[in-house]
Amino acid sequence: MKNVAVFGAGRIGRIHASNMAALPGVKLKYISDPMAHYASELAQTYGAQVAAIDDVFADKSVDVVAICSSTDTHSDLITRAAQAGKHIFCEKPVDLSVPRAVACAEAVKAAGVACMIGFQRRFDPTFNEASARLTQGEIGNPEMLVITSRDPGAPPADYIKASGGIFRDMLIHDLDVFRWILCSGDGDEAAWLSASGSVLTDPAIGLLGDYDSTAVTIRTRKGRLCQINTSRRAAYGYDQRFEVLGSKGMLQCGNHTPTEVVQWDANGIRGDKPENFFLQRYAAAYRLEVTHFFECLQSGQPFKTTVADGVAAQKLADAATESAKTGKAVEF
Amino acid sequence: MKNVAVFGAGRIGRIHASNMAALPGVKLKYISDPMAHYASELAQTYGAQVAAIDDVFADKSVDVVAICSSTDTHSDLITRAAQAGKHIFCEKPVDLSVPRAVACAEAVKAAGVACMIGFQRRFDPTFNEASARLTQGEIGNPEMLVITSRDPGAPPADYIKASGGIFRDMLIHDLDVFRWILCSGDGDEAAWLSASGSVLTDPAIGLLGDYDSTAVTIRTRKGRLCQINTSRRAAYGYDQRFEVLGSKGMLQCGNHTPTEVVQWDANGIRGDKPENFFLQRYAAAYRLEVTHFFECLQSGQPFKTTVADGVAAQKLADAATESAKTGKAVEF
């Protein structure tokens, strides 16, 4: 039985708590959150106790910490957890600063604990099937990747202020998908990156110095090409697709929809919009992600997404941020 | 807290037990199955106890029985449960004999207990959404219904022998869908039914006096038309679709697929086969079905699928069986 402490009882903390609680051999022991009401409500649902951070780290019986708190707390909690000998599941990102993220990687390594970063898209049934077929050679050698990644609407200004900007906040996932799909088969890596950003959906985002629409192109050392287009607003909902072209064909990952009803009428033939937002779209992914985490803890197999992946995506996000500001490409 | 006893620890019993156990306010108290090993394994998973049928009925603390045992036990267990004052969730069918099914309905009524029959398709997100839009008038008045219902492969001969034949075993669901979609809006009912059956996939099925492929047409009192086509074998998997034409358009319910990956290559553009069989296709439906059951118990609202629905579908299945044998239509 693994005893787990969850830091953060917000939206994503509740998801992970629920999925972990349903796993055999896992016990939610503590919930910790500065918002006492959230912590106690979540604790009650799963028969856990509310605890302060220090108490969690002091309790030898805690095997695992799940870091679902705000981004600015991640690196500190990772470091302390490592020092306390706890295994770590941490939501993305490791940290908005690459040096701090690297320091986390070192602390984890020094402590010999296991640490997985929550890039849940790698566990999405559709994306994961595409990755598996690519590995099996079904479309030959990968050549180009086109990622479409659009939110249904922008977050509030306060969120954006603390987010590190659209490349670090939103594209971090897409940049990880780029590495996973286009590079991971043979150790290829980004060699050249060009990014451009615009403010098209909400001037308030521009006043904060951020963009709401971006276009990124990456060329790898082997010459593979990736294009990512993102927007903070799609009137039709959450749009999460990618297409990878290979020498023998293409794998195309479509959106998930709530139902398979198609209505034929005088206006045309109409299917569902995509699942509303990430909690719906990635519901299965979040479940499979924590399953993977505990299976690896059990078996000793390596995680599919490590701190190194978090650091690598962060570096690409930094490069994209710089490129968009300067209008110049970045070479690695 | 509702205490539940589950009769039957086979495939469907395990599904319902798992879904019930995950509901707040529901406790699995007993598992009962003549196969002791199955019963104890399932009991252990959910912290329940193994019990004999008599012990279940004798225990006053049991609020609900879930009847997931073999078809020939249903009517007896319903009757005994009603007499013992337990609420009842019973897998379809009520009974292969219409008179016995009617007797069950009477026993339930006399006892004043609640009894729901597990026609899970009414809880499928896709089918349910179509039904809701129909009710909202999105396609006007319904006129025609085409149901395609095909299994990936035939069950073993032993199963078929005890099944009551393809109309009572397999089409019972489709006949319920007919009633739900084409009749339930305004009390319409079947007026004329013509059925035809063939043995096309396996001669062994013919030797048992059954069919593996059928075509049923039903005309309602209001003149609406329904066509159902079924097969015990579809090489591409479990095919569960329907289309309802109305005065203002059509609602088309497609299959569910494991992923949204589409592969483009020299052979064409290829998507997933449908979900493999009913446990996968109706996973959400089974979950929503028992949720509905306990919500209705709590609120006192009527169930969406009652013993009367079970009896009505059974009568249609009997008529189809007769029509296929004689080659003549049946009028109601």
Added chain:
Amino acid sequence: MKNVAVFGAGRIGRIHASNMAALPGVKLKYISDPMAHYASELAQTYGAQVAAIDDVFADKSVDVVAICSSTDTHSDLITRAAQAGKHIFCEKPVDLSVPRAVACAEAVKAAGVACMIGFQRRFDPTFNEASARLTQGEIGNPEMLVITSRDPGAPPADYIKASGGIFRDMLIHDLDVFRWILCSGDGDEAAWLSASGSVLTDPAIGLLGDYDSTAVTIRTRKGRLCQINTSRRAAYGYDQRFEVLGSKGMLQCGNHTPTEVVQWDANGIRGDKPENFFLQRYAAAYRLEVTHFFECLQSGQPFKTTVADGVAAQKLADAATESAKTGKAVEF
């Protein structure tokens, strides 16, 4: 160079005239129509002359007559053309009376002329590809056929009065598709037919003694099953699909659409309605059909659709008409 006379300068006559005029080696010599204005307009477009029926038959240089006039003139024109030694392209149906249609077949045979009946669906690229794959064994042995055939709206009452009823007017095409797809591979034939009809879209159709919605089931000698559903009205346009299930899979023929634009917005994801009606849907089929006609005349190869096919479809239409009236199945 083949000299052609076209009887009938209405909608379908203009289509065939246009397609024939575009073929190398074909010359439109005469247009004949009781409506002089139509005849002269069509003649002018293609540099042909207006002629009376007798003059057409008297002109030895006429090689081919294309019969595109009203249904009640078909059998007379076929007979006269045969006697005059002209090859014949005749729109469906041969005649609303089976005996007269049979007499036509005999006249054609006696004269030794070639006669093709215009079942254009056999030349539709989609339907024809499905037929070809079936023949190549891609889905194994055919077992079930489901045909959906719906018009965008009912024709005027005058048309319906002279049409012979929905089974002879509209389903004649679907009954030919049944024979083509389910029977033609190995000489199978209809053994049992049950039809039902309703008046759901327009009471005026009922006053004429006809139906606007029908459901037909046919079982063949080999036990194959076919279900046809039709309506005179689909709010979303002309719906022309079929699905054939075989031992190794299914071939599904979808509608054609004007464009491949898909609009994603707050209401869902919406594609085009089907092509508006038969002139659009079967534009390619009409072109390929007359190409086939003249190629066969040149090569001496048999036509894909003969008078015998016209007679056979007519017999099925008669049986369906009778079955719908009596409520009883017909056996052959």
Added chain:
Amino acid sequence: MKNVAVFGAGRIGRIHASNMAALPGVKLKYISDPMAHYASELAQTYGAQVAAIDDVFADKSVDVVAICSSTDTHSDLITRAAQAGKHIFCEKPVDLSVPRAVACAEAVKAAGVACMIGFQRRFDPTFNEASARLTQGEIGNPEMLVITSRDPGAPPADYIKASGGIFRDMLIHDLDVFRWILCSGDGDEAAWLSASGSVLTDPAIGLLGDYDSTAVTIRTRKGRLCQINTSRRAAYGYDQRFEVLGSKGMLQCGNHTPTEVVQWDANGIRGDKPENFFLQRYAAAYRLEVTHFFECLQSGQPFKTTVADGVAAQKLADAATESAKTGKAVEF
């Protein structure tokens, strides 16, 4: 009646000749091609005469010249045609050199003749419908455009040598689509362009100093973003799609397919590959394009695609070529 002379009797010349010959009021008078055999064969098909270039320009009765000859002849023929007072239909590109293309524009203007450039994609029914809906405001203000443009296979080395490189040869169409879809509504223009190219499908292309795979990003003055991905090779055929995101939704243009057959079997659910290559995919576009040309000549309305469009696309292609070579973005 407009008398037309066609320069070039190759693949594209035959297409345009065939489409023009079918138009009322258009007469193919001359075919001119250095390959005498091609010229005479095409002339014979449409009852035209073979003529030398000088003879065409000397004949006062020639109203229109259609320039379908090799790219390096375009500017010279345009200039001579303008001086001879002939109206001009010219295949893309105007010229591989922007200054020469500009000179053509001036010659056309000075002569007061009409000149249309054959960007046939603007006449494709699917693309054109998307453009029309955009203009009608169905998706609000356009923000992002993603173009996927892939050939089924690379042309021979000789072709590539004379092509001006992939950006001028292949992307010229996509760059015109960018201007048409993202700029033409309100006079927006490209402000920043970044391109990257790779050799992934055939090293021989790299030896010629060209690329076979490219990724282009353009930002407009208004901040709109466009991404274009191209490849000389897609194993599944000719891939011609674009998606435009607007403030109220998205318009997605899919490929056209030969048929609407979908095969369901043990391997999945499989539809047709796209139409094989441009002659098939754009068959309707080529027909509508020359129809538009002659309608505008008749009505005096302006063409949808002018020499100025040709020059503008050429400038973008030059910028993309430079950006890919230097790795640096180009600002306009």
